[in-house]
Amino acid sequence: ETGVTQSPTHLIKTRGQQVTLRCSSQSGHNTVSWYQQALGQGPQFIFQYYREEENGRGNFPPRFSGLQFPNYSSELNVNALELDDSALYLCASREGGKEPYNEQFFGPGTRLTVL
Amino acid sequence: AQRVTQPEKLLSVFKGAPVELKCNYSYSGSPELFWYVQYSRQRLQLLLRHISRESIKGFTADLNKGETSFHLKKPFAQEEDSAMYYCALRDKAAGNKLTFGGGTRVLVKP
Numbered sequence: 001e002t003g004v005t006q007s008p009t010h011l012i013k014t015r016g017q018q019v020t021l022r023c024s025s026q027s028g029h030n031t032v033s034w035y036q037q038a039l040g041q042g043p044q045f046i047f048q049y050y051r052e053e054e055n056g057r058g059n060f061p062p063r064f065s066g067l068q069f070p071n072y073s074s075e076l077n078v079n080a081l082e083l084d085d086s087a088l089y090l091c092a093s094r095e096g097g098k099e100p101y102n103e104q105f106f107g108p109g110t111r112l113t114v115l
Numbered sequence: 116a117q118r119v120t121q122p123e124k125l126l127s128v129f130k131g132a133p134v135e136l137k138c139n140y141s142y143s144g145s146p147e148l149f150w151y152v153q154y155s156r157q158r159l160q161l162l163l164r165h166i167s168r169e170s171i172k173g174f175t176a177d178l179n180k181g182e183t184s185f186h187l188k189k190p191f192a193q194e195e196d197s198a199m200y201y202c203a204l205r206d207k208a209a210g211n212k213l214t215f216g217g218g219t220r221v222l223v224k225p
Contacts, residue, residue, distance in 0.1 A: 004158075033212065042119075042201050042215035043159070056210020090159065101147065101211060106159040 002027060004093050004107035012113045013081050021076040021110045023091030031096030032074040033104065034066060037088040049074055050096050078112075086114045117142045119204050121216035128192050129224050136187040136219045138176075138202030147205040148178055148185040149213070154198045162187075162200070172196070192223045 005024045013019050025032050031050045035043035045058035049068035063079040072093070078085055088111050092104040118141045128134045140146060150162040163171045165178040165185060176187045185202060202216040 035213075035215075040217075042121075042203075042217045043213075045212040045214065048210045048212060050210075056212045058212060092159075096211070101205060103161050103164075104213070108158050 004091055004105050006089075006091050006107040006110050008110060009108070010111045010113075012115065014115050015081055015083060017081050017114075018077065018079045019081060019112060021078075021089050021091075021112070023074045023076070023093075023107060025072045025074065025091075025093035026105050029093035029095050029105070030072050031094050032068055032072065033092045033094075034074070034076045035090040035092065036060075036085075037090055037109070038084075039087070043090055046076065081114045083114050086112060088112075117204055117206050117214050119202050119214050119216035121200075121202055121219050123219045124217070125220045125222065127222045127224065130194055131191050133188070133190050134192040134196070134221060134223075136200050136202075136221065138185045138187065138216060140183050140185065140202075140204050142183075142204055142206070144208060146178070146180070146183075146185075147207070148176070149203045149205065150174070150176055150185075150187050151201040151203055151215075152198050153201070159201070192221075194223045194225060197221055197223045 033048040034046040037043045048056040052068045065077045068074045088109040090109045091107040094104045095102045120139045148165045152162040153159045201218045203213045
């Protein structure tokens with residue numbers, strides 16, 4: 001069983017550009033959540049996908065968008081990058097859709113730097 | 116809106132001393148709280164959750180609804196406890212999103 005993987009590990013972009021980050025969920029997990037972690041802060045929830053549908057969103061503008069594929073892997077897309085988008089982006093997966101709430105497993109993150 | 120506050124950015128204790136990490140929350144419904152830990156060069160991982168009412172690696176945390184707190188405690192800190200600790204709240208009404216606190220860095224000195 002493999003854990004959550006993310007690619008790329010590091011990324012440098014300039015303001016105004018677009019970026020796509022990728023996440024492979026852990027085997028058997030149908031729910032993927034994305035978080036933004038700025039330096040010195042806790043992770044902030046961006047959105048969540050359950051069985052290819054977005055079913056929860058945090059306080060992030062529409063230029064943050066995502067996808068989940070039939071194999072439950074996911075992408076996070078950010079358009080019109082701003083300097084404040086520089087952060088560690090975390091992906092987490094779990095088996096959703098039932099109670100009790102199952103543990104989320106986090107990936108190692110993608111470090112995005114916007115210049 | 117839900118909120119999680121960890122008032123201490125850094126806690127420095129000597130090995131063998133007790134350690135307590137504070138976590139306060141605000142949430143209108145029935146809360147479900149977690150503690151996550153991140154060791155150096157490792158990924159974020161679940162330490163414990165209040166509904167399990169178990170001790171993990173010697174750590175315990177009790178949910179106090181009256182004080183809206185979920186403090187993490189360990190009676191005798193070990194050097195391997197040095198890490199970043201995050202308190203998190205599950206929002207059942209919003210797709211089970213987790214709201215995290217700002218984190219507390221624990222440094223256990225020999």
